[in-house]
Amino acid sequence: MRGVYLALCLALVLIPLVPLWLWTRKRAKAGTVDRPPFIRVALLTLLWLVVNAITLGFMMWADTVNGVAG
Numbered sequence: 364m365r366g367v368y369l370a371l372c373l374a375l376v377l378i379p380l381v382p383l384w385l386w387t388r389k390r391a392k393a394g395t396v397d398r399p400p401f402i403r404v405a406l407l408t409l410l411w412l413v414v415n416a417i418t419l420g421f422m423m424w425a426d427t428v429n430g431v432a433g
Contacts (some may be wrong), residue, residue, distance in 0.1 A: 368422040375415040383407060 383404050390400060 368419070368426070371422070372415055372419045375411065375418055379407065379411045 387400070387404060
């Protein structure tokens with residue numbers, strides 16, 4: 364069950380990074396990269412990290428409550 368938890372948390376981190384990377388790469392090739400888009404990308408990345416931390420914490424709590432850990 365922990366493998367499923369870890370896979371979900373990994374997906375929460377990686378899934379949003381791929382579109383952000385593609386978007387930034389497209390903007391860089393077009394020569395339209397400026398400061399506000401990078402700030403937006405940084406804030407979105409921070410938001411996803413917070414979601415990941417909350418989800419992992421919830422899953423650890425659920426694991427403890429269900430007695431699967433021991």
